[in-house]
Every structure is written in structure tokens, then in C-alpha cells.
Amino acid sequence: MKPQHQYRYQDINPIINPKSVAIIGASDKPEKVGHVILKNYVDVGFQGQLYPVNINTEPNGKIMGHTAYRSILDIKKPIDLAVIAIPAELVPKALEECGKAKVSGVVIVSGGFAEVGNQKLEDRIAEISRKYRMPFIGPNCLGVMDPRSRNDTLFLPTSKIDRPKIGGVSFVSQSGSVGSSTLDLISGEGFGLAHFISYGNATVVDEVDILNYLADDPETKVIVYYLEGVKRGKEFMEVAKRTGNKKPVVIIKGGRSPAGVSAAHSHTASLAGSAEAYEAVFRQSGFIVAEELDDLLYFAKIFETQPLTTGNHIAVMTNGGGHGVLATDALYLTGLQFPKLEPSTEKALRKAMPPIVNIAMPLDIGGEADAQRYINALEILAKDPNVDAFLIIALFQTPGADEKLANTIAQFASNSKKPVVVVSTGSTYTRSHTALMEAAGVPVYDDPVAAARSLAALIKYSKFRNKMIV
Amino acid sequence: MKPQHQYRYQDINPIINPKSVAIIGASDKPEKVGHVILKNYVDVGFQGQLYPVNINTEPNGKIMGHTAYRSILDIKKPIDLAVIAIPAELVPKALEECGKAKVSGVVIVSGGFAEVGNQKLEDRIAEISRKYRMPFIGPNCLGVMDPRSRNDTLFLPTSKIDRPKIGGVSFVSQSGSVGSSTLDLISGEGFGLAHFISYGNATVVDEVDILNYLADDPETKVIVYYLEGVKRGKEFMEVAKRTGNKKPVVIIKGGRSPAGVSAAHSHTASLAGSAEAYEAVFRQSGFIVAEELDDLLYFAKIFETQPLTTGNHIAVMTNGGGHGVLATDALYLTGLQFPKLEPSTEKALRKAMPPIVNIAMPLDIGGEADAQRYINALEILAKDPNVDAFLIIALFQTPGADEKLANTIAQFASNSKKPVVVVSTGSTYTRSHTALMEAAGVPVYDDPVAAARSLAALIKYSKFRNKMIV
Numbered sequence: 001m002k003p004q005h006q007y008r009y010q011d012i013n014p015i016i017n018p019k020s021v022a023i024i025g026a027s028d029k030p031e032k033v034g035h036v037i038l039k040n041y042v043d044v045g046f047q048g049q050l051y052p053v054n055i056n057t058e059p060n061g062k063i064m065g066h067t068a069y070r071s072i073l074d075i076k077k078p079i080d081l082a083v084i085a086i087p088a089e090l091v092p093k094a095l096e097e098c099g100k101a102k103v104s105g106v107v108i109v110s111g112g113f114a115e116v117g118n119q120k121l122e123d124r125i126a127e128i129s130r131k132y133r134m135p136f137i138g139p140n141c142l143g144v145m146d147p148r149s150r151n152d153t154l155f156l157p158t159s160k161i162d163r164p165k166i167g168g169v170s171f172v173s174q175s176g177s178v179g180s181s182t183l184d185l186i187s188g189e190g191f192g193l194a195h196f197i198s199y200g201n202a203t204v205v206d207e208v209d210i211l212n213y214l215a216d217d218p219e220t221k222v223i224v225y226y227l228e229g230v231k232r233g234k235e236f237m238e239v240a241k242r243t244g245n246k247k248p249v250v251i252i253k254g255g256r257s258p259a260g261v262s263a264a265h266s267h268t269a270s271l272a273g274s275a276e277a278y279e280a281v282f283r284q285s286g287f288i289v290a291e292e293l294d295d296l297l298y299f300a301k302i303f304e305t306q307p308l309t310t311g312n313h314i315a316v317m318t319n320g321g322g323h324g325v326l327a328t329d330a331l332y333l334t335g336l337q338f339p340k341l342e343p344s345t346e347k348a349l350r351k352a353m354p355p356i357v358n359i360a361m362p363l364d365i366g367g368e369a370d371a372q373r374y375i376n377a378l379e380i381l382a383k384d385p386n387v388d389a390f391l392i393i394a395l396f397q398t399p400g401a402d403e404k405l406a407n408t409i410a411q412f413a414s415n416s417k418k419p420v421v422v423v424s425t426g427s428t429y430t431r432s433h434t435a436l437m438e439a440a441g442v443p444v445y446d447d448p449v450a451a452a453r454s455l456a457a458l459i460k461y462s463k464f465r466n467k468m469i470v
Numbered sequence: 471m472k473p474q475h476q477y478r479y480q481d482i483n484p485i486i487n488p489k490s491v492a493i494i495g496a497s498d499k500p501e502k503v504g505h506v507i508l509k510n511y512v513d514v515g516f517q518g519q520l521y522p523v524n525i526n527t528e529p530n531g532k533i534m535g536h537t538a539y540r541s542i543l544d545i546k547k548p549i550d551l552a553v554i555a556i557p558a559e560l561v562p563k564a565l566e567e568c569g570k571a572k573v574s575g576v577v578i579v580s581g582g583f584a585e586v587g588n589q590k591l592e593d594r595i596a597e598i599s600r601k602y603r604m605p606f607i608g609p610n611c612l613g614v615m616d617p618r619s620r621n622d623t624l625f626l627p628t629s630k631i632d633r634p635k636i637g638g639v640s641f642v643s644q645s646g647s648v649g650s651s652t653l654d655l656i657s658g659e660g661f662g663l664a665h666f667i668s669y670g671n672a673t674v675v676d677e678v679d680i681l682n683y684l685a686d687d688p689e690t691k692v693i694v695y696y697l698e699g700v701k702r703g704k705e706f707m708e709v710a711k712r713t714g715n716k717k718p719v720v721i722i723k724g725g726r727s728p729a730g731v732s733a734a735h736s737h738t739a740s741l742a743g744s745a746e747a748y749e750a751v752f753r754q755s756g757f758i759v760a761e762e763l764d765d766l767l768y769f770a771k772i773f774e775t776q777p778l779t780t781g782n783h784i785a786v787m788t789n790g791g792g793h794g795v796l797a798t799d800a801l802y803l804t805g806l807q808f809p810k811l812e813p814s815t816e817k818a819l820r821k822a823m824p825p826i827v828n829i830a831m832p833l834d835i836g837g838e839a840d841a842q843r844y845i846n847a848l849e850i851l852a853k854d855p856n857v858d859a860f861l862i863i864a865l866f867q868t869p870g871a872d873e874k875l876a877n878t879i880a881q882f883a884s885n886s887k888k889p890v891v892v893v894s895t896g897s898t899y900t901r902s903h904t905a906l907m908e909a910a911g912v913p914v915y916d917d918p919v920a921a922a923r924s925l926a927a928l929i930k931y932s933k934f935r936n937k938m939i940v
Binding site for chain 2: 176180314318320338367447449450
């Protein structure tokens with residue numbers, strides 16, 4: 001294996017944020033992958049230039065209404081990104097032409113390379129890439145999706161997969177299926193996407209290049225990663241450390257059990273290595289490890305919206321006693337705890353709350369509590385220096401909980417310098433109110449345990465960052 | 471404390487499945503709890519007789535169009551259930567009148583008893599209940615909800631909380647807030663409800679009576695329980711054991727950490743006791759312990775729909791490689807494993823699958839797999855005696871996955887004598903297809919980890935039952 005070129009931010013950026021895209025294999029035939037890709041670019045409203053390329057194009061031919069070309073060499077205009085979606089054996093010639101046309105970068109979605117035993121063909125395209133110093137993502141991948149520039153190489157119709165809104169979370173997946181299905185899940189969540197990258201065989205651009213890019217990317221506030229294994233261990237350790245010191249990385253590792261390692265190997269031919277070795281790298285880099293897909297989303301939204309804090313004293317307020325108990329268990333079992341309130345805080349709460357409210361943690365303000373009672377208590381607690389963060393339980397089944405309460409909590413959270421998470425469990429009525437809070441940047445959870453685990457992740461990473469900076 | 475009467479199935483049943491209900495405190499004033507309760511009975515379409523009772527009723531007065539009564543003694547007809555929703559200090563007199571009117575059972579929703587320090591008032595109502603051998607649920611509770619008889623004492627308007635469909639899961643909650651919000655969540659899930667019981671202070675009818683009732687109840691296939699603590703330890707141990715040997719009980723315990731125990735004590739005045747003591751009772755009774763609310767729902771749906779099995783060899787089939795890896799990790803980390811397939815199975819799969827499919831576990835049948843390829847593989851695997859259960863991953867973002875696939879899996883699962891769970895991760899398009907499978911009685915999960923954990927719970931309980939029977 002020849003030494004790999006290390007790609008910089010500016011080398012990768014044309015693939016992620018291109019101003020012009022050639023789609024090699026574009027077609028009017030709906031069953032072709034190249035058709036779905038071109039249609040998606042049109043459907044999601046890509047802002048730049050689109051050039052369909054198909055070897056069977058007639059002179060003056062058009063594909064989906066766009067002037068089409070027989071070869072990328074015929075375009076004669078600067079091209080940032082070429083997307084290749086043609087049979088594997090035709091890829092080397094097309095890639096060679098991309099090099100000659102001085103394309104900045106390429107996404108090869110076609111499969112049929114090392115993943116089916118065709119290592120020779122994969123070596124050949126790697127060589128062409130090196131010759132022209134032209135990086136490519138893939139082959140055998142979904143490629144990239146970017147809600148800002150609307151660059152979208154996914155060969156999945158918009159009818160089958162929802163596209164997330166714009167935000168600060170970049171999601172990287174070594175697996176296309178985990179990538180596309182989790183992307184679809186994310187679209188239903190209260191946070192937005194910076195970039196999505198699914199890089200398949202990682203022949204040229206690999207996890208090292210991608211982490212390096214996202215570490216420097218100003219749009220990326222949080223990185224969420226599904227990883228099966230890395231090929232360049234030493235370089236990965238370096239870039240992981242650099243990235244973890246700049247922004248939170250939430251990672252889920254495929255291949256943590258021996259059987260899973262073997263499944264991962266046959267899936268992406270990754271050197272999955274020992275689970276312990278990976279865990280050590282993640283720990284040293286301050287990566288937050290998720291055990292399940294749900295946690296990827298839970299952690300992503302707290303990191304995207306909430307400030308860091310190293311304090312682990314969480315004020316819990318609730319309009320339901322049982323939820324207060326569950327939240328208490330969840331906090332203490334994840335290593336967090338209640339603040340010891342200042343006497344002045346207790347006195348002010350005693351005065352502001354009805355006599356029936358027991359002034360203690362968790363603060364159960366009663367099933368009849370309304371927006372006014374919530375904000376009265378929150379404003380008092382916010383002044384207490386012993387409170388590091390808030391876990392607010394707002395159950396919308398209760399009579400006093402309404403749109404005003406959702407707005408009140410959203411406003412309190414927006415102004416708070418301390419992290420705030422909300423727990424609201426329920427269906428139709430509740431969800432219309434949690435959507436309102438999430439749109440305002442408040443992370444809302446169904447379950448007190450998920451909320452506590454997310455707070456614990458935030459605090460763990462805050463401590464890591466704090467230690468590094470000092 | 472006087473020895474408590476042990477209520478039998480037939481003592482409790484009139485409270486759960488009444489043919490006639492008197493609502494004491496019914497009112498035309500929308501802000502009254504008694505108004506909301508009466509309105510809910512009307513809105514959900516209660517099948518039996520309804521008698522509003524309000525001390526301020528004029529002669530020939532009506533409430534919400536129903537003939538109203540000043541006292542329950544004026545009704546002069548057999549009454550199965552009286553729901554009491556009046557100020558605490560008026561409850562003893564009303565309860566005394568219920569006894570005189572030979573009411574079978576009572577739900578006291580009113581608060582203001584032991585939970586606010588008014589132990590004397592609570593002792594008084596307990597005494598009246600004993601005098602007339604008339605059990606009551608409450609006080610300080612939501613009471614009962616039954617989608618079959620449409621008995622519904624919840625003082626929560628249907629606009630704020632969705633009502634679940636009819637099914638085999640009975641949900642018991644010591645906490646009103648956990649009860650109502652989780653009930654609301656359940657309504658969005660793919661399983662139905664037998665009974666909901668929220669019993670508040672448990673003054674007369676307590677966890678022992680309720681478990682005893684549900685153990686004998688033919689409509690209850692699965693019991694889901696939020697418990698903070700029990701007052702009668704010895705009796706609870708006995709009834710727990712009897713219940714666990716008849717049907718699966720999924721339990722979440724509030725008060726597992728020392729701080730949680732203290733929060734639970736101030737919430738329901740329960741003797742929460744040591745977490746270890748409870749765990750021992752649960753283990754001896756074969757109860758499945760859930761750590762979070764989500765798991766309550768995940769486990770409920772597998773127990774409601776799938777047969778028991780003691781074998782832990784799970785066949786995994788997928789149209790996405792990464793999901794196969796995650797499912798493998800999840801199985802092995804929860805103590806499950808792959809089957810060793812018979813040579814004849816491997817041979818048949820080799821013949822039925824395209825050459826690119828690697829005949830191994832997890833069986834990755836390819837991103838382009840359609841319903842036909844799924845059923846071909848499933849029918850072969852179903853014949854293998856080494857396969858104990860199925861974990862089918864069907865990602866609907868892929869081109870071959872459509873309504874036909876959902877129907878095919880639903881039909882396979884319905885005919886299968888071995889448990890089947892499905893994993894489908896996604897949003898709009900995916901959810902319309904998971905709804906289809908869930909309506910056919912297939913438990914579907916977003917996350918391979920949740921699916922594996924649910925299978926592990928099913929197998930754990932199956933082993934417990936198997937050991938007991940042998």
C-alpha cells in the first residue's frame with residue numbers, strides 16, 4: 001500500500017459545497033441510479049450549475065431538460081464535483097476524464113469494487129486519483145448531502161427519505177444503510193444538519209480526511225459518527241484528538257462484540273480491531289460513545305443547542321411526582337446530583353410557591369402548575385450559584401400546561417447561560433408543544449432517563465474540554 | 471394498622487368493568503373535575519348507565535343532559551361504580567352514602583388526604599370502606615380506564631391525552647403523572663390496552679389487590695407496572711410469584727437510587743425499601759425489569775404479540791450491512807447468539823439468493839432486496855431447527871422495500887410459530903409501513919438495540935416460565 005495523501009480542508013470542500021456538479025451516468029430512465037441522483041438535485045433545488053453526462057447522449061441532447069454531454073471533457077467549464085454512477089468497469093475511464101477536465105473532487109457511488117472482491121479495479125481508481133491529486137469519496141457509497149448548498153448525491157428518492165433542516169450537526173456514516181435511515185430519523189428531530197457524509201470503501205478519502213475536514217468546518221458544531229473501523233490507526237488517533245479538542249464528537253461503533261467485528265469485516269472490509277483499542281482512542285479524544293442509535297440523536301441535540309458546563313448539580317422541577325422520582329433515579333445512576341440550594345433560594349421559593357409545594361429537590365410544583373408558577377420557580381433557581389443545569393419536566397396532560405407554558409420554557413432556556421433540558425412524555429397534544437420548544441432550540445426528551453444521560457454526556461465532554469484548556 | 475381485607479377478582483371487577491356509574495361531583499361547570507370526568511364518559515362513549523350526582527342539584531335537574539341526583543341514595547338502582555370527585559372533607563359523607571346504597575366499588579379521585587399530611591381523614595374513609603366491605607381505589611388518583619367497556623375516570627380531557635386502542639396490555643401506575651403520560655405514549659404505539667389503573671394512595675385497594683386481579687383477568691395478557699413501593703411486603707411477594715407464573719410482568723421501579731427512594735417517599739409515602747430487596751422479589755417472580763419508560767413499551771409489545779421461546783439463537787436478516795453489524799453487537803452484548811445453520815439450509819439459501827449474498831449470519835441479502843427475496847430467505851430459515859427466533863431488518867429507504875415487503879413480513883410473522891421482531895429505522899415513508907406491520911401484530915423497533923433487548927426479555931421470561939412448569 002502506497003502512502004496516502006493527506007487531504008486538507010480546501011481539498012475536500014469542493015466535494016461538500018460545490019458550485020458546479022457533473023453527474024456521470026445521468027439518465028432519463030427512472031430505473032437508473034443516475035436518474036434518481038439528477039432528479040434529487042433538481043427536486044431539492046441545488047443552487048449551482050448542473051451538468052448531466054451520459055455516453056449515449058445525442059448531439060444537442062438533453063436529460064431532464066438540462067443540456068447533456070457525452071463526456072465530462074465536453075463541458076469546458078470549471079467543475080467542482082463529479083458524481084459517478086455507472087457500472088464499475090466503466091469507472092476508471094470516466095475518472096481519468098475527470099482528472100483531465102481538472103475536476104476538483106469526485107463521489108463514486110457505483111459498487112462492484114473491493115467489497116465484492118474486485119481489489120484490482122479499486123487499486124486502479126486509487127492510482128488515477130493520486131495521479132491527478134483529485135480526491136474521491138467512495139466507491140460503493142451514498143456520498144454527501146448538504147441542506148445549505150443542497151448538494152445531494154443520495155440515490156434515494158425524496159419520497160422514501162425525508163431531508164433534515166439546516167443546522168449544526170454533521171453526520172458521518174461508514175455504512176450507507178445506517179446513514180440513510182438515521183438521516184431519515186434526524187429529519188423528524190428538533191435539530192438540523194450541517195453535512196452528511198457516507199464514504200463507503202474509503203479508498204481515497206477516508207475517516208482521517210473527513211474528521212480533519214469537519215474539525216475545521218465552521219458550519220459543523222457537533223459531529224455524529226457511525227464507525228466500523230479505520231485503516232490508518234496512527235493518523236486517526238491524531239486527527240481524533242485534534243477534533244475532540246475543538247468540538248463534541250458523538251460516536252457509535254459497529255463491531256463491539258467479536259461476532260460484530262466479524263460482521264463488520266465482511267461488511268466494509270474494515271480492520272475493526274479490538275473494541276478496547278478503539279475505546280482508548282475515543283476516551284483520549286473526548287469522544288462521547290453512544291450505545292444505540294437513539295443516543296446519537298439524544299446527544300446530538302443537547303450538544304447542538306446547549307452551552308458546556310462542568311458542574312453536575314442539576315435542578316429538577318416537575319409538575320408530576322412520578323416523573324420527579326424517575327428523573328432523580330436517572331440523575332444519580334448516571335453520576336449527577338442535586339444542588340444544595342442556598343437558604344435565600346429556599347426562602348424565596350417558599351414565598352413564591354403555594355404552601356402545598358415541598359421546597360426540596362426534585363421540586364414538585366404540583367399537577368395544577370401553570371406557566372406563571374414555572375417561571376416564578378425557574379427565575380429563583382436560576383439565581384442560585386449551586387445550580388449548574390436544569391432538568392425541567394413539563395407534562396402537558398395536566399390542566400395548567402398549555403402553549404403559554406411551552407413558550408415560557410422556551411424563552412427561559414434561550415436566555416439561560418446554564419444548560420436546560422426538558423422532559424415531556426406524550427402523544428398528539430404533547431408533541432405539538434414539544435415541537436414548539438425544539439424549534440426554539442430546547443432539547444426535549446420523552447423519557448427522564450434519556451434526558452439525564454444526555455446531560456451526563458454534556459458534562460463529561462465539558463470536563464474533557466476544561467482539562468485540555470487548563 | 472388493622473389487617474387489610476384481601477379483595478378477590480370479583481370484588482374488584484365492578485370497579486374496572488361497571489355496567490352503571492355514579493359520578494359524585496358531576497357538574498356543568500367546565501372547570502370542575504367532576505365535569506371533565508362526566509364529559510369523558512360521554513365523549514368516549516361509555517356503554518352503561520351514567521348517574522351524575524351533585525349536592526346542589528335542583529329537583530328534576532339535569533347535568534350535561536343526564537338526570538342528576540342530590541345524593542347517590544336517591545338513584546335507587548344498582549350501582550357498580552361510584553366515582554368521587556369532591557373536596558376531601560366531603561368525601562366521608564359521600565362514601566358512607568355509597569355504602570348505604572350498596573355500591574359495589576368506588577374510585578376516589580379527590581386529593582387532600584395522607585399525601586398532604588391528613589392521615590386522620592384517610593383513616594376515616596378506610597374505616598367506612600371496611601364497614602361496608604366496599605373496596606375503593608384512591609384517593610388522590612386518576613383511577614381506571616378501560617377501552618373495552620369505556621369506563622374512564624381520568625380527569626384529563628381527551629384533547630390533551632390520546633386514548634389507546636383495545637388490546638392485551640394492562641398498565642398499572644402508582645403515579646398519576648407517569649400513568650397519564652405513558653398512557654398517552656402507548657396510544658401512539660402498535661399495541662392495545664386491556665386496563666389502566668392508577669391507584670394513588672392505595673389506602674384500601676393496593677398493589678396486592680391489583681396484581682391479584684390482573685393475574686386472574688382473562689383480558690390481560692401482559693402487565694406493565696410503574697411501582698414506587700409496597701406496603702404489604704409478604705402479601706406482595708406471594709401475589710407477585712403467582713402472577714409472574716401466569717403472565718409476563720414488566721416493571722419499572724421508581725426509587726432505585728437513595729435520592730430516588732427519598733423522592734418516592736415524599737411523593738407517595740411508600741415504604742420504598744432497599745433496591746436490592748425489590749430486585750430479589752422481582753427476580754423470584756420472573757418480573758422483567760425495565761430501566762426506562764421506552765423499555766416498558768418495547769417489552770410490552772413483544773410480550774403482547776409473540777410466542778414464548780427458550781432458545782436464544784436468533785436468525786438475523788437485513789437489507790443494510792451496517793444495521794446487520796449493529797444487530798450482531800446488540801444480540802451478543804445481551805447474551806443472545808446466532809444459530810449454526812444446517813448444511814441443507816445453507817445449500818438452499820445459496821441456491822435461492824443471488825451470488826453476491828454471503829450465506830452467513832447476519833444474512834445481508836443486499837440493498838436491492840425486494841419482498842420476494844425476503845420471503846425466499848425467510849421460508850428457508852424457518853425450516854431450520856437451529857433457528858429459535860427472527861430479527862428481520864427492513865430498511866424502507868432502499869429501492870426494493872415497499873408496501874409489498876411490509877405485507878410479506880406481516881404475513882410471515884403471523885404464520886410463524888417462532889418469535890419475530892422487525893427493525894425499520896426512518897421517518898414518514900418508513901412509519902407508514904411500520905404501522906402496517908404493527909397493525910398485523912408484528913413488534914417493530916427503530917433501533918436494533920431495542921429489538922435485541924426486547925428479544926432478550928422475551929427469552930428471559932420464557933426460561934423462567936419453563937423452569938417453573940418443569
